[in-house]
Amino acid sequence: MTVFRLYWRIFWKNSVIALIYFMVFIVLGLIQVQNYPEDEFSFSIVKTKIVFVDRDNTEITQGLKSYLEKYAIYKDIEEGKIEEALFYNEIELYVEIPEGFTEALKEGEILPIGIKTGSQAPRAHIITRTIQKYSHLAYVHINNGQDSEALVSKLRDLLDREAVVSEVGRAGADLSESVYYFNYMAYLLLALIISVISVIMLAFKPLEIKRRNLLSSISNRKMNLILLFCNFLLGIGFLLALLVLGIILYPRQVLTGSGFLLMLNAFIFIFPVMALSYLVVTLFDSKNVITACGVVFSLGFSFITGVFIPQFLLDEKILLIAKFIPSYYYVANNNKINEIANLNFQNLRPVLTNFLIQLGFALLFILITVYVAKKRETQEN
Amino acid sequence: MVVKLENVTKTYKKGVRALDNLSFEVRDGEIFGLLGPNGSGKTTSINCLLGLLKYESGNIEVFGEPMSANRYDLKAEIGFVPQNVAVYTELTVYENVDYFCGLYVKEKEKRRRLVEEALNFVSLLEYRNVYPRKLSVGLLRRLNIACGIAHKPRLIIFDEPTVGVDPQTRNRVLEGIKRLNREGATVIYTSHYMEEVEQICDYIVIMDKGKVIAHGTNEELKASIRHGETIEVQLLEPKKEYLELFGKIHNVYSTYYKDDILVIKSEKGSTNIPNVLEILKDKGIKYGLLFSEIPTLNDVFLEITGKELRD
Numbered sequence: 272m273t274v275f276r277l278y279w280r281i282f283w284k285n286s287v288i289a290l291i292y293f294m295v296f297i298v299l300g301l302i303q304v305q306n307y308p309e310d311e312f313s314f315s316i317v318k319t320k321i322v323f324v325d326r327d328n329t330e331i332t333q334g335l336k337s338y339l340e341k342y343a344i345y346k347d348i349e350e351g352k353i354e355e356a357l358f359y360n361e362i363e364l365y366v367e368i369p370e371g372f373t374e375a376l377k378e379g380e381i382l383p384i385g386i387k388t389g390s391q392a393p394r395a396h397i398i399t400r401t402i403q404k405y406s407h408l409a410y411v412h413i414n415n416g417q418d419s420e421a422l423v424s425k426l427r428d429l430l431d432r433e434a435v436v437s438e439v440g441r442a443g444a445d446l447s448e449s450v451y452y453f454n455y456m457a458y459l460l461l462a463l464i465i466s467v468i469s470v471i472m473l474a475f476k477p478l479e480i481k482r483r484n485l486l487s488s489i490s491n492r493k494m495n496l497i498l499l500f501c502n503f504l505l506g507i508g509f510l511l512a513l514l515v516l517g518i519i520l521y522p523r524q525v526l527t528g529s530g531f532l533l534m535l536n537a538f539i540f541i542f543p544v545m546a547l548s549y550l551v552v553t554l555f556d557s558k559n560v561i562t563a564c565g566v567v568f569s570l571g572f573s574f575i576t577g578v579f580i581p582q583f584l585l586d587e588k589i590l591l592i593a594k595f596i597p598s599y600y601y602v603a604n605n606n607k608i609n610e611i612a613n614l615n616f617q618n619l620r621p622v623l624t625n626f627l628i629q630l631g632f633a634l635l636f637i638l639i640t641v642y643v644a645k646k647r648e649t650q651e652n
Numbered sequence: 653m654v655v656k657l658e659n660v661t662k663t664y665k666k667g668v669r670a671l672d673n674l675s676f677e678v679r680d681g682e683i684f685g686l687l688g689p690n691g692s693g694k695t696t697s698i699n700c701l702l703g704l705l706k707y708e709s710g711n712i713e714v715f716g717e718p719m720s721a722n723r724y725d726l727k728a729e730i731g732f733v734p735q736n737v738a739v740y741t742e743l744t745v746y747e748n749v750d751y752f753c754g755l756y757v758k759e760k761e762k763r764r765r766l767v768e769e770a771l772n773f774v775s776l777l778e779y780r781n782v783y784p785r786k787l788s789v790g791l792l793r794r795l796n797i798a799c800g801i802a803h804k805p806r807l808i809i810f811d812e813p814t815v816g817v818d819p820q821t822r823n824r825v826l827e828g829i830k831r832l833n834r835e836g837a838t839v840i841y842t843s844h845y846m847e848e849v850e851q852i853c854d855y856i857v858i859m860d861k862g863k864v865i866a867h868g869t870n871e872e873l874k875a876s877i878r879h880g881e882t883i884e885v886q887l888l889e890p891k892k893e894y895l896e897l898f899g900k901i902h903n904v905y906s907t908y909y910k911d912d913i914l915v916i917k918s919e920k921g922s923t924n925i926p927n928v929l930e931i932l933k934d935k936g937i938k939y940g941l942l943f944s945e946i947p948t949l950n951d952v953f954l955e956i957t958g959k960e961l962r963d
């Protein structure tokens with residue numbers, strides 16, 4: 272109890288850093304909310320800017336293009352500049368129908384349609400789903416002996432009828448805004464946990480302090496367990512605060528099955544970050560160095576693993592490095608969860624894999640920490 | 653017997669042999685002094701006896717029972733004031749003492765009283781809400797002491813508590829230790845300042861290179877050596893031939909110059925001051941100041957090891 276109280280006392284005295292991070296985050300979050308339409312209703316009023324490249328150019332594919340006019344405004348952009356345009360929000364979606372698409376449908380196969388979305392593309396979702404439905408319907412009805420023109424108008428009918436129903440029946444909600452929020456959380460969790468938890472742990476680190484505590488009725492093991500427990504509580508506390516904020520900002524997105532997955536992902540992400548904070552405090556003895564680590568790791572990791580800039584815009588080489596960092600898998604997982612339309616085991620497999628990878632990182636960091644700590648201890652004896 | 657070390661040998665991982673067959677005993681109710689130059693193994697022996705360090709051979713008993721890292725019952729009766737200040741920089745003076753006291757005393761009201769008492773003891777009451785960063789070295793050392801003694805342990809160990817402290821604070825600390833001892837605590841006091849040890853310790857062990865080189869009371873130690881008196885004369889015109897001249901005096905066993913000061917050392921017996929004065933007058937040697945010094949622990953150390961306690 273004494274140590275427990277001490278921990279929170281020391282936290283309290285270091286809580287200014289946490290408070291500042293939270294304030295910044297809340298302000299950014301609010302700006303974010305204002306930039307987004309607040310519900311699905313407003314999506315339909317504002318049309319999405321898209322680039323539609325039709326390499327097949329049949330009546331069927333042209334039919335899709337004209338149907339999409341309900342939701343989309345078509346833009347012409349040079350092929351090399353697509354990614355840039357996506358990044359700067361000049362367009363929100365890029366669609367590429369592959370050559371031979373219609374032929375393949377007749378053969379009983381749906382060729383994958385190339386789709387790229389921008390960083391902030393909440394509305395693009397409706398379009399990608401419409402495209403999926405269109406191709407599925409076309410696949411089902413194409414060999415009914417109708418001519419293409421009749422087929423296209425039939426598809427339009429079917430889509431119009433289904434549009435209303437399907438919004439209700441969908442399991443995975445459209446998470447685009449909250450995914451952005453959750454991705455951004457990676458930055459904050461890294462910054463908070465490394466700078467706050469590591470700094471608290473630093474207070475317990477000096478050899479003299481350790482020895483002094485060892486002299487009391489508390490064993491080293493018990494002490495470490497109490498600290499671990501407190502750190503865990505604090506980590507969860509940070510997470511909860513951020514989740515509550517997320518729920519307040521995007522209740523319709525977060526309080527869904529997919530939203531739950533996002534929260535679970537964030538919970539799992541706590542583990543590698545906490546392990547990293549232990550590693551940092553084991554390696555460094557100075558408060559300034561540790562605070563700097565908090566800034567450098569959180570910003571650096573966030574830049575190269577797709578928190579600030581979407582992963583698909585990042586350079587291959589950078590992504591290669593990013594794969595050695597747990598937040599890459601956290602962000603990738605958020606994006607993946609957003610893409611899943613139906614929450615079934617098959618679809619969740621990659622998500623689970625990413626959970627395991629994150630936990631693997633936690634284990635790795637812990638092993639390194641234990642190794643370094645053992646080495647240090649030997650030097651002290 | 654409160655503490656008993658028996659043939660303790662400790663070698664650090666880097667190969668430094670810090671304790672070499674070290675044995676000593678601390679009796680109930682005494683102030684026990686552990687005197688030795690820097691690096692002689694004082695801190696190492698304290699850490700071993702507290703169960704903080706492993707050692708490869710020997711036995712250590714505290715309160716008559718074998719001491720080890722998990723004897724929390726024994727540790728609870730020990731107060732420790734480490735050589736390096738061990739306090740939390742995030743906590744105020746009061747909170748620090750309260751924390752360390754709280755490791756032993758759970759009862760709130762009792763603890764509050766003990767903390768107040770400890771702060772009063774080191775005269776830090778007015779600094780209760782100050783953070784350690786803002787304290788001077790002397791005040792910090794006093795806080796360090798308060799943290800170690802607040803729970804009123806039976807045995808208190810001070811590891812060089814006065815390093816870097818002004819003379820006034822030092823005297824206060826020493827007085828305080830005597831008071832704790834009068835109130836019933838057994839004290840182990842380590843230092844490389846012989847004056848402090850002479851001033852407060854009932855029994856003294858002198859260490860060098862991890863070994864006990866002498867032990868006894870202050871008087872016993874001084875009586876054990878042949879040295880009896882040091883006379884120092886400041887000469888206006890020091891000459892080499894004087895060394896021989898004064899060396900001939902009965903009982904004098906060594907003469908040498910320390911700058912312009914002639915040092916004359918004689919064995920135990922009657923004082924040689926009259927003899928020295930007579931020669932000075934006879935030969936018309938001009939001199940400034942003249943001191944005579946009875947033996948110190950430094951002389952004991954010097955005679956046994958051939959080197960000064962402090963260089």
Ligand SMILES: Nc1ncnc2c1ncn2[C@@H]1O[C@H](COP(=O)(O)OP(=O)(O)OP(=O)(O)O)[C@@H](O)[C@H]1O
Pocket residue numbers: 650651652664665666668669670688689690691692693694695696697735812844
């Ligand atoms: N962690 C360590 N690793 C290796 N050698 C050490 C370690 N700590 C102390 N030593 C060595 O052990 C010897 C005894 O050191 P110790 O600190 O016990 O001496 P001390 O009498 O307390 O000295 P001081 O008056 O400087 O505090 C010294 O030679 C020292 O260099």
Ligand SMILES: [Mg+2]
Pocket residue numbers: 694695696735811812
């Ligand atoms: Mg020492």
